[in-house]
Amino acid sequence: MPRYLLSRVVQLIPTIFGIYTLAFILMRVLPGDPATFLVGFRDDPQALADVRRAMDLDAPVLNQYVTFLRSTLQGDLGRSYLTKQPITVMIGQAFGPTIVLALSAMLLSVSIGIPLGILSALYKDSIWDNISRLISLIGVSIPVFWLGVQMQIVFSVQHRWLPISGAGFDNHLIMPSIALCGGTLALLTRMTRSVMLDQLNQDYVRTAKGKGLRSRVIVWRHAFRNAFLPILTVGGNSLANLLSGALLVEVVFSYPGMGRLLVQAVNTRDYTLLQGLIIVFALLYAGINLVIDLIYPLVDPRIQYH
Amino acid sequence: MTQKSSQPIVTNLAPTRDSRAVNKTLRRVLRSPLGVVGVCIVLGTLLCAVFAPAIAPYDPLKGDITNLYVKQPSGAHPFGTDDAGRDILSRAIFGARISLKIALLSESSGLALGVFIGLITGYFGGWLDTILMRIVDIFMAFPLLIIAIALAAALGTGDDKLIVALTLTIWPAVARLVRSQVLSVRETEYVSAARLIGANSIRIMRRHILPNILTPLIVFTTLGVANVILQEAALSFLGLGSADRNSASWGRMLNDSRQFLIAAPWMAFYPGLAILIAVFGFNLLGDALRDALDIQSE
Numbered sequence: 256m257p258r259y260l261l262s263r264v265v266q267l268i269p270t271i272f273g274i275y276t277l278a279f280i281l282m283r284v285l286p287g288d289p290a291t292f293l294v295g296f297r298d299d300p301q302a303l304a305d306v307r308r309a310m311d312l313d314a315p316v317l318n319q320y321v322t323f324l325r326s327t328l329q330g331d332l333g334r335s336y337l338t339k340q341p342i343t344v345m346i347g348q349a350f351g352p353t354i355v356l357a358l359s360a361m362l363l364s365v366s367i368g369i370p371l372g373i374l375s376a377l378y379k380d381s382i383w384d385n386i387s388r389l390i391s392l393i394g395v396s397i398p399v400f401w402l403g404v405q406m407q408i409v410f411s412v413q414h415r416w417l418p419i420s421g422a423g424f425d426n427h428l429i430m431p432s433i434a435l436c437g438g439t440l441a442l443l444t445r446m447t448r449s450v451m452l453d454q455l456n457q458d459y460v461r462t463a464k465g466k467g468l469r470s471r472v473i474v475w476r477h478a479f480r481n482a483f484l485p486i487l488t489v490g491g492n493s494l495a496n497l498l499s500g501a502l503l504v505e506v507v508f509s510y511p512g513m514g515r516l517l518v519q520a521v522n523t524r525d526y527t528l529l530q531g532l533i534i535v536f537a538l539l540y541a542g543i544n545l546v547i548d549l550i551y552p553l554v555d556p557r558i559q560y561h
Numbered sequence: 562m563t564q565k566s567s568q569p570i571v572t573n574l575a576p577t578r579d580s581r582a583v584n585k586t587l588r589r590v591l592r593s594p595l596g597v598v599g600v601c602i603v604l605g606t607l608l609c610a611v612f613a614p615a616i617a618p619y620d621p622l623k624g625d626i627t628n629l630y631v632k633q634p635s636g637a638h639p640f641g642t643d644d645a646g647r648d649i650l651s652r653a654i655f656g657a658r659i660s661l662k663i664a665l666l667s668e669s670s671g672l673a674l675g676v677f678i679g680l681i682t683g684y685f686g687g688w689l690d691t692i693l694m695r696i697v698d699i700f701m702a703f704p705l706l707i708i709a710i711a712l713a714a715a716l717g718t719g720d721d722k723l724i725v726a727l728t729l730t731i732w733p734a735v736a737r738l739v740r741s742q743v744l745s746v747r748e749t750e751y752v753s754a755a756r757l758i759g760a761n762s763i764r765i766m767r768r769h770i771l772p773n774i775l776t777p778l779i780v781f782t783t784l785g786v787a788n789v790i791l792q793e794a795a796l797s798f799l800g801l802g803s804a805d806r807n808s809a810s811w812g813r814m815l816n817d818s819r820q821f822l823i824a825a826p827w828m829a830f831y832p833g834l835a836i837l838i839a840v841f842g843f844n845l846l847g848d849a850l851r852d853a854l855d856i857q858s859e
Contacts, residue, residue, distance in 0.1 A: 269695065269698075270698055270699060270702050273695065273696075273698070273699030273702065274699065274702055274703070276699075277699055277700075277703075278711075281711045281712070281715050282715075388595075392841060392844055392845065392848070393837075393841065395787075395840075395844055396787065396791075396837055396840040396841040396844050397837050397840075398791055398794050398795070398798075398812075398815075398833055398836050398837065398840075400795065400798050400815070401794075401815060401829070401833030401836065401837070402833075404815075404819075404822065404829050404833070405829070405830065405833070407822065408822065408823075408826045408829070412822070412823055412826075495704060496704060496705075498704065499704030499705070499706045499707050500706065502706065502707075502710075503706075503795055503798070503799075506798075506799065517707070517710065518710075518799055521710060521714045521799075521801070522800070529711070529714070533703070533707060533711055536703065536704055536707045537702050537703045537704075537707070540702060540703065540704055541702055
């Protein structure tokens with residue numbers, strides 16, 4: 256296990272290197288550098304040159320790259336061109352709300368998706384099965400930002416039941432989580448249905464039935480336990496996608512998370528902020544996948560790593 | 562299910578370009594009710610896109626001169642009008658053109674690039690494979706939406722740049738899928754036989770490998786179109802789509818509607834509904850195709 260852990264972490268190194276490089280390249284090809292943006296309409300070449308020099312933008316690209324790698328690998332993502340705040344602080348403030356939003360959407364998807372999937376596996380081709388299929392198809396097809404806007408119109412503008420925007424550990428979370436959970440809910444429902452169908456046709460389930468076990472015990476203690484691993488994989492991947500999907504919801508609900516920060520960075524051409532956010536998102540993504548891989552042997556003792 | 566047993570067992574083993582296979586798949590798709598709905602929606606959307614000028618009741622660019630502001634849905638304008646007095650129904654119909662154009666062009670170029678890279682890496686292997694697959698890994702280390710936003714921001718606004726950005730998000734997954742399929746087909750006997758006869762690599766790939774990986778690709782692509790319509794809408798919604806307000810895709814219409822959320826909620830409702838229906842249709846079709854092709858390969 257320790258050796259597996261080590262090799263899995265070592266495998267991550269080229270990926271992380273690639274992430275940093277791609278983020279760096281992307282930021283250099285952005286049209287109109289931040290200096291132009293800061294100097295604005297004054298069209299003053301002298302001012303432009305001064306700002307460029309101050310920002311170290313006139314250095315050769317390779318030098319910039321080396322400086323960038325050296326500082327980012329030490330955990331320093333630089334300062335925002337606009338607010339002058341350190342990027343790590345800005346992202347740090349937005350990090351919590353996004354995680355809360357993603358987790359609450361995850362909770363919603365799991366608590367609806369898995370029962371729904373089991374239900375449609377147990378009563379295959381019944382009305383339940385068709386309803387859950389329809390729900391999951393709509394879930395993957397609905398544009399999250401549109402759903403968010405529609406909910407705002409109905410529940411905040413017309414009825415004033417829920418707050419239209421903002422963040423908080425209360426009813427501020429309801430609409431954003433519902434808007435966000437559609438895709439994950441759909442994926443979990445489908446996955447649960449197909450793995451459960453597989454498991455319910457296995458010999459051990461027949462044996463359990465033959466022994467006269469109650470069906471609830473068979474479903475939860477036997478079949479679901481074996482179906483859990485693929486569901487966990489899908490769930491983990493979805494969590495990573497929820498983090499990025501959250502950005503659309505955050506924009507709609509003016510929710511102070513990383514997604515809104517990203518859109519703000521794009522609109523104000525805040526290079527360093529954008530670069531930092533891209534790196535953090537990608538690292539989170541890679542980190543979640545790593546954790547899922549490491550959880551496998553804990554969940555299923557049959558899996559052993561070399 | 563009863564027809565299944567009467568089918569010949571060997572259908573999909575030999576690479577054939579049999580039009581009967583296409584017919585059979587179509588018939589299977591049309592046998593499931595959801596498949597029929599999917600086909601109808603996809604065809605309907607395509608018809609809207611192609612014949613938009615004939616179908617749309619008004620000019621999508623010209624507002625009602627007597628009433629240059631938002632108007633509630635009414636008999637004359639069933640979906641209402643927008644802030645420039647333009648008919649939203651007509652704009653939504655023309656929006657199908659833009660949205661589908663962007664989605665189909667990005668999906669097909671992403672597909673072409675992915676298939677090409679997947680074929681050469683899977684077939685030849687070696688250092689080229691190693692390098693290209695590392696690049697695929699790096700692309701896939703980013704959440705799709707983040708990379709699309711970064712690319713769209715880097716490339717600037719405009720339909721063509723949007724297509725490039727979306728293409729670049731599509732190809733890695735295609736390349737990986739094709740590569741894995743090629744790896745499993747490469748060692749089959751008929752490919753070795755073809756090689757023994759003296760067929761060259763290009764011919765083997767075109768005639769023997771490509772037809773055999775077509776099945777997963779068709780399903781993947783249909784579902785991919787659904788996804789790319791959503792991605793395009795998301796980017797346009799964030800203001801990273803086309804800068805030209807006249808050629809409005811559905812996502813762009815949604816973006817325009819944001820300031821009128823309270824004054825004119827219908828401006829946001831109908832374009833989003835159009836996205837939902839179109840994406841739903843492509844997803845249904847993809848699902849039905851998967852079921853149909855799955856049975857065939859059994």
